[in-house]
Amino acid sequence: MAEKDSNKIHHLLWMLNELSSPYGDCDQKLASYFLQALFCKATDSGHRCYKTLISIAEKSHSFDSIRKLILKFQEVSPWTTFGHVASNGAMLEALEGEPKLHIIDISNTLCTQWPTFLEALATRNDDTPHLKLTIVVTTSIVKSVMKEIAPRMEKFARLMGVPFEFNVMSGLNRLGELTKESLGVKEDEAVAVNCIGALRRVDVEERKGIVQMIKSLRPKVVTIVEEEADFSSLRNDFVDCFEECLRFYTIYFDMLEESFPPTSNEKLMLEKECSRSIVRVLACDDEIDHGGYSERREKGTQWSQRLQESCFSPVSYSEDVVDDVKALLKRYRAGWSLSIPTTDDSGIYLRWKDQPVIWGSVWKP
Structure with a gap:
């Protein structure tokens, strides 16, 4: 990793650490997920973290839980419909x-x-x-x-x-x-x-x-x-890609926050899906060999x-x-x-x- 990018990442880590909480409000959760991705980027552990997150998701996702998630999401938001x-x-x-x-x-x-x-x-x-x-x-x-x-x-x-x-x-x-x-x-x-x-x-x-x-x-x-x-043309400039990723998921989390009740299990599942995607975008290259795919x-x-x-x-x-x-x-x-x-x-x-x-x-x- 270039020294310039490394310095930027450590600065972002410090700022997000002040705000983040996995159990807080929308902004605090989002900061927590971006903090996780930046830590993975700084320590070159993105692939390992992503594989772990995917493995956990596979074990916890049944047909009934996924079906309930999809139907509830379609009920409260036109994102897919x-x-x-x-x-x-x-x-x-x-x-x-x-x-x-x-x-x-x-x-x-x-x-x-x-x-x-x-x-x-x-x-x-x-x-x-x-x-x-x-x-x-x-x-x-x-x-x-x-x-x-x-x-x-x-x-x-x-x-x-x-x-x-x-x-x-x-x-x-x-x-x-x-x-x-x-x-x-x-x-x-x-x-x-x-x-x-x-x-x-x-x-x-x-x-x-x-x-x-x-x-x-x-x-x-x-x-x-x-x-x-756009996570594709910006991938060669980490800070630009980070800002675009933050822009997109801030909008998405705002939509989830206003569409679901605060304690909704479906909302939590969608947020966890976002956490995997954020790690995939910011901390992994395009090659991944375990249940992964491009997020570009x-x-x-x-x-x-x-x-x-x-x-x-x-x-x-x-x-x-x-x-x-x-x-x-x-x-x-x-x-x-x-x-x-x-x-x-x-x-x-x-x-x-x-x-x-x-x-x-x-x-x-």
């Missing part, structure tokens, strides 16, 4: 009239997006299409619960009367290993690729390759939803540039989809809003207290 509604609407419009659908879901949503999609298919005016859903998972926590999710999805599809095939790809160590051949796409299938909170898990050097692989599938539509933060988020403008360089074209959300998203936000507490940039048509933003936090977009090759 924003992407579900926007992406489902775009895919339903792009795939209308197709008899055979193949959705490749490269996400971390644990299939919570798909019941409403199946309901929409079942109530369409035209003949109900056959849906093949391929779920791509790489994180160990997600792998452990997919065996519980599969029969539930199949049962729900039967109840909806939708011809359904459900596949799980769980043999990958990282998304960069995904290939066209492994996905089993057939010539008579209309393909959609759904990426919600997924592309940031691809190593930065492999992102162009995964975008090209998606293009090779010749999808009718690609939906991409990512958190609005990029902003919507950065993803847009990469996609357009790979000959993808942005597609504007229809007025109907935008209206659905606006209706969704009305279900939640004040503070949430939708932003539609006027300078281009490559995406929309979910905002918390006027700060963009989630970017949603639609693309065609």
